[in-house]
Amino acid sequence: MKLFKAGAAAAVSVVLALTATACGGSSDKASDGGAKKDKVVIGIKFDQPGVGLKTPDGKFTGFDVDVATYVAKELGYTPEQIEFKQAISAERENLISNGDVKFVVASYSINDKRKEKVDFAGPYFLAHQDLLVRSDDNSITKPEDLNSKKLCSVTGSTSAQNIKTKLAPEADLKQSAGYSECLTGLESKSMDALTTDNSILAGYAAQEKNKGKFKLVGLNLSNENYGIGLKKGDKELQTKINAALKKMVADGAWEAAVKKNFGPADYKNEPAPQITEGS
Template structure:
């Protein structure tokens, strides 16, 4: 009888100790991170867009990556607690719906169709559809100048279709599997221009191997409001908006823009106000 009492008392002590340990080391703090450095946050980015989101032998680099790291820090996570996942354009909504990622910063333009499926914080960058041409080519100064020219974009690109259907119907559209292939074609004269968002074009033009070879035409063929996607109804939206506002106010936003796009002489727009969507 006495042995059972001692055993029961010992078990109670062990249970209390385990409960105290769990409460002390694994709880999330009020920022969303985890005390003791054991938590993590999963972020979707592009892996193949220089200047924005690129996986390199040294790690992950680009403007979207810098924004994601800043936001994660403001949410209470160190850089070592971030797990980056590749978010291809066609997969983004499903990744958020399934909970594969906590948020996505991947040249994710805010539009009405996407807002039916996910929530957006931001915008944090206003980009425009533009053209990239050879540095010595002064023959393309407007979209209309693309008539009879060879225009390159990736297969299925909405940017290319926008030019072909609305702006230069006589342009000879060349669809390549990747932007890198378009750049090779642009460099060797197989095509005359490449079209997509100016931020993406600037990222490619800023690469060391491309410096001085290309230039942006400086056209604003569309407005692309980059936002950070979160699962519909997530309370992260408000927290991320606060982080983005701080990133602008403390100068980190402009520093990141210049670091990632500067070599391309990218004439970027001022940081947009939260919720200010340019149609």
């Protein structure tokens, strides 16, 4: 009888332990503030050189990765405790709402439509929408030139909607799952231009395999304030992330990350923006 009770108690302990760690985001080994946390799941892009990229050897690089790692450190996590999860543009809100990630750092522009579903911390970076074209193509110098061109962007991105609704409604717009597909189309001449944030485009143009193939047109078609997406109503996490971002700017880590990730493309970044979300 005692053995049965002991076995049942052990089974209950296993179930409770599994329940505690099954939820998305993270789990704590203890409830007190000094407890070491097991892991944190963070959504990033996997296919944006200079911003968020998963390399063939399984490592993660880019400005967003550096920001996410710094924020996680301020929340009590070591780099080894971070699990990066792919967050494609069209799935970012779902990942947050479903609890699959703790937060998302994925070139995630803050806008009112998205704020209906999730909250943001930040912004932590200001980018501008631009166009990437082949280096020998001088036919696109202004937004209106896109009306007779084949344009590629990513499903769910603000860039695609900005072009189609405001800047060039007659453009032949193709929306792909990722920017890599757009870049392939641009190189093969099945596409004439790729549009997204200039930070992302600079990352692609700076890649060793792409040097000399592409160029940025140099148009500031919009202001894109990158924010860190988190579950709606989580004011405590929002406050902690905002504090981490302010510290990153103050101690020079933000500027160092910008230079490391965008410097090779001779990218002229804007200064760190003021934190507005949650204030």
